[in-house]
Amino acid sequence: MxxxxxxxxxxxxxxxxxxxxxxxxxxxxxxxxxxxxxxxxxxxxxxxxxxxxxxxxxxxxxxxxxxxxxxxxxPRLIRLGETASKALGSWARPYLAELTEATGETSNMAVLDGEQIVYVAQVPSRHQMRMFTEVGRRVDAHATAVGKAMMANLPADSVAQLLTRAGMRPETERTITTVEGMQQELGRIREQGYAVDDGEQEVGVRCYAVAVPGAPAGAAISISGPEGRMTRITTDDVIPLMQRLAKELAAEITTA
Structure with a gap:
């Protein structure tokens, strides 16, 4: 077409x-x-x-x-991508630090690279029990809040192609494993303005994510932690904060 x-x-x-x-x-x-x-x-x-x-x-x-x-x-694009990821991570850290300070939980930034998401920055929680995702780690988009937040900004046919190429391996029993199921989930994300990973990537872990508007290649920020602590964080409080930080980060990225 x-x-x-x-x-x-x-x-x-x-x-x-x-x-x-x-x-x-x-x-x-x-x-x-x-x-x-x-x-x-x-x-x-x-x-x-x-x-x-x-x-x-x-x-x-x-x-x-x-x-x-x-x-x-x-192959020469790899060097450009790695350098760009480092720059994005540097820009993101002050915003992630504010998010971690406000919530007490680990904050992350990830970008969409092909069929996977890549974590480019993280500010860890001060709790002894905390989530840790190594910067540079790649995971499939369908089982993460950041991946779903980014896919919600893509056309439905692009999402279907991405998921078909990558496959939708069940990471846990809660992982969405069909294109139709994911399209329904993305519709909910567009309506509510944020994505949730409710034990879909790792049992007992909960994550909230919002897309960074207008970011090149797609980007999202998130907070994650043990399900017991995360359920005490109200979305009415944290999502507006995350959306504000995402907009401020987007403005810095686009003017840099």
């Missing part, structure tokens, strides 16, 4: 650069590997233009051509 160019009007930038990033984003949305015809279909750009851009990306190491003639994201 043709979706047309991702930017509907000139932004004042260099058109070829904008087109290059559009194609890279389309490749990422498609799981990292596409055919030229798919890029043409989704971007609305002429095949010769796409072919010229892809040749340049391949020669620079930001894309590679498979034996099947399909194009995949290249």
């Amino acid at each position: 043709t979706t047309g160019p991702r930017r509907s009007q000139p932004s004042g930038g260099v058109q070829s650069v904008e087109r290059t990033f559009d194609l890279l984003e389309l490749m990422a949305d498609a799981g990292g590997e596409v055919a030229l015809s798919e890029l043409a279909d989704r971007s609305g750009l002429p095949l010769p233009t796409i072919h010229r851009i892809m040749r340049t990306l391949v020669s620079a190491g930001y894309a590679r051509q498979q034996p099947s003639r399909r194009y995949a994201l290249g």
Whole structure:
């Protein structure tokens, strides 16, 4: 299905650069590997233009051509992604620290990378019993509050493709394991403005998350802790705080 160019009007930038990033984003949305015809279909750009851009990306190491003639994201993007994740983590820590100070629980920031989420920052709780997720850890999106918060901002067809590619392994008996079930869950998240992991990733652990609006590649912040303590935190108090911090973080990211 043709979706047309991702930017509907000139932004004042260099058109070829904008087109290059559009194609890279389309490749990422498609799981990292596409055919030229798919890029043409989704971007609305002429095949010769796409072919010229892809040749340049391949020669620079930001894309590679498979034996099947399909194009995949290249290894040089890894360094860019790692550096960007570190920068996001640095920007996020003061906001996470405020969240941990207010709630007493561990706060995290994660970004969506392909079919998985990656934790890029954390401020731990001062409680002796606390949640700890190593920065840099990758987990499937469907069993986490941060993953669900980010997926709630994606179109339904993109969510279905992401979940189909990744699979929906049951981490606990509470994990949502069907696309239909997840689509219903995401509808609830859009209505209430936050996501919950109620023992879906790890038994006895509860997590609340909100998306960082407008963050590149998708991002979310969360608090997590033992279910017994987390149930004493009222969403009426903590969710407005998390939404405010997410908006302030988004403003810093977009102006940096």
